[in-house]
Amino acid sequence: MKRIKLIVAYEGTNYNGWQVQPNGITIEGVLNGCLTALCGEPVAVIGASRTDSGVHSLGNVAVFDTRCKIPPEKIAYALNQRLPQDIVIQDSREVPPDFHPRRCESRKTYEYKILNRRFPSPLARRDTYFCYRKINLEHMQQAAQYLVGEHDFKSFCSIHTQAETTIRTIYELTVAKEKDLITIHVCGNGFLYNMVRILAGTLVQVGIGEKKPEDMPFILAACDRAAAGPTAPAHGLTMVGIAFGKI
Amino acid sequence: MKRIKLIVAYEGTNYNGWQVQPNGITIEGVLNGCLTALCGEPVAVIGASRTDSGVHSLGNVAVFDTRCKIPPEKIAYALNQRLPQDIVIQDSREVPPDFHPRRCESRKTYEYKILNRRFPSPLARRDTYFCYRKINLEHMQQAAQYLVGEHDFKSFCSIHTQAETTIRTIYELTVAKEKDLITIHVCGNGFLYNMVRILAGTLVQVGIGEKKPEDMPFILAACDRAAAGPTAPAHGLTMVGIAFGKI
Numbered sequence: 132m133k134r135i136k137l138i139v140a141y142e143g144t145n146y147n148g149w150q151v152q153p154n155g156i157t158i159e160g161v162l163n164g165c166l167t168a169l170c171g172e173p174v175a176v177i178g179a180s181r182t183d184s185g186v187h188s189l190g191n192v193a194v195f196d197t198r199c200k201i202p203p204e205k206i207a208y209a210l211n212q213r214l215p216q217d218i219v220i221q222d223s224r225e226v227p228p229d230f231h232p233r234r235c236e237s238r239k240t241y242e243y244k245i246l247n248r249r250f251p252s253p254l255a256r257r258d259t260y261f262c263y264r265k266i267n268l269e270h271m272q273q274a275a276q277y278l279v280g281e282h283d284f285k286s287f288c289s290i291h292t293q294a295e296t297t298i299r300t301i302y303e304l305t306v307a308k309e310k311d312l313i314t315i316h317v318c319g320n321g322f323l324y325n326m327v328r329i330l331a332g333t334l335v336q337v338g339i340g341e342k343k344p345e346d347m348p349f350i351l352a353a354c355d356r357a358a359a360g361p362t363a364p365a366h367g368l369t370m371v372g373i374a375f376g377k378i
Numbered sequence: 379m380k381r382i383k384l385i386v387a388y389e390g391t392n393y394n395g396w397q398v399q400p401n402g403i404t405i406e407g408v409l410n411g412c413l414t415a416l417c418g419e420p421v422a423v424i425g426a427s428r429t430d431s432g433v434h435s436l437g438n439v440a441v442f443d444t445r446c447k448i449p450p451e452k453i454a455y456a457l458n459q460r461l462p463q464d465i466v467i468q469d470s471r472e473v474p475p476d477f478h479p480r481r482c483e484s485r486k487t488y489e490y491k492i493l494n495r496r497f498p499s500p501l502a503r504r505d506t507y508f509c510y511r512k513i514n515l516e517h518m519q520q521a522a523q524y525l526v527g528e529h530d531f532k533s534f535c536s537i538h539t540q541a542e543t544t545i546r547t548i549y550e551l552t553v554a555k556e557k558d559l560i561t562i563h564v565c566g567n568g569f570l571y572n573m574v575r576i577l578a579g580t581l582v583q584v585g586i587g588e589k590k591p592e593d594m595p596f597i598l599a600a601c602d603r604a605a606a607g608p609t610a611p612a613h614g615l616t617m618v619g620i621a622f623g624k625i
Binding site for chain 2: 249
């Protein structure tokens with residue numbers, strides 16, 4: 132029995148998120164089905180980041196156990212033959228049998244992209260959030276700095292969370308603009324339910340002048356979801372990658 | 379009667395190209411239908427670049443004549459309400475009644491994008507051509523330089539062309555790489571049928587070592603389609619924009 136780690140890229144548009152659920156097609160469900168067929172035995176993956184419906188990925192991580200004889204590095208190629216075009220394995224390799232992608236220290240990186248121009252772009256519509264309003268980039272950058280570090284992010288968490296603690300550490304949070312594309316880049320040791328989308332929605336409110344950068348410490352201190360901005364739409368969010376402590 | 383100029387962006391994936399044809403949905407056909415409904419009179423646009431099936435646009439140009447009372451600048455907003463998500467007007471304004479987008483001097487700019495990495499990216503699959511082979515960027519750049527200027531591009535033209543002359547001028551042809559994305563950027567006074575895709579296919583052949591940069595002068599001189607490389611796939615090509623002499 133080997134444990135195999137996959138790096139999984141996907142366009143989330145046509146999926147009901149990562150996690151298997153009774154209704155609707157999910158990334159996890161499609162992976163399980165294709166791996167079960169490929170390996171000739173029942174396979175169930177364990178995902179690192181259970182992304183929401185509509186969220187994309189360049190580098191989510193999943194592991195599974197198998198007795199199949201395909202060399203671990205070849206599984207990516209064989210699995211991609213069976214997967215639909217909107218899910219593509221980027222790497223496959225063997226890892227220690229006790230490696231669990233949600234039970235070890237990691238740094239997760241997400242990007243939230245905002246297309247800031249007069250009219251939408253048909254070519255960017257699936258993975259950027261369109262905003263025609265004037266956005267003050269410097270204000271967004273100032274606001275972002277208040278959020279870096281270890282904080283109680285309860286204000287930036289869906290009230291539907293089941294997390295034991297709402298304390299998380301953000302290692303890096305930057306806001307950059309190239310032409311008409313604003314990218315929020317965030318790296319942390321973990322993110323609460325909807326946290327990146329609420330961070331993005333709050334930073335956009337700062338950008339359009341509905342909140343001030345200096346409001347951020349008060350929003351954090353409130354520990355109240357109502358203090359932060361709206362949850363930005365899922366399709367602007369992409370899980371970029373995960374770095375694990377030992378793997 | 380006013381002549382209105384539109385800047386038209388679209389994702390070409392689901393269209394049989396620009397030009398109205400008996401079978402299949404086209405950009406021109408959808409524009410005509412939506413404009414006819416909006417203006418309350420029969421409308422037929424004249425397009426600047428009749429892009430192939432599957433080719434995208436950030437800035438194609440179309441004009442039409444109308445008696446409707448909507449202020450020219452507002453037509454973009456009103457028309458976007460009726461258009462599908464994969465066609466978005468970027469600008470609308472009145473132009474002189476004799477302005478014809480194919481009968482005046484212009485500089486057209488296209489980009490051909492190649493994703494050069496081990497596995498495809500689900501998020502880039504609709505507007506980049508995926509190539510996993512090792513590509514020598516410098517050789518592509520050297521080859522490109524031979525093509526700049528006024529030449530007979532008969533070798534780089536589909537044999538199905540109806541053009542009177544195959545002489546064209548390329549003002550600029552660059553090949554740049556950022557991370558794993560190679561972009562061929564070309565600006566010229568006009569392009570023959572399939573010309574940009576054949577240029578791209580030939581430059582890729584140089585990149586992967588199947589042709590040499592120094593072969594370019596001989597390929598041009600041959601005036602024979604068979605001398606150049608293959609026609610690169612349509613989905614990697616995007617019409618970027620058009621600058622007119624007087625408008």
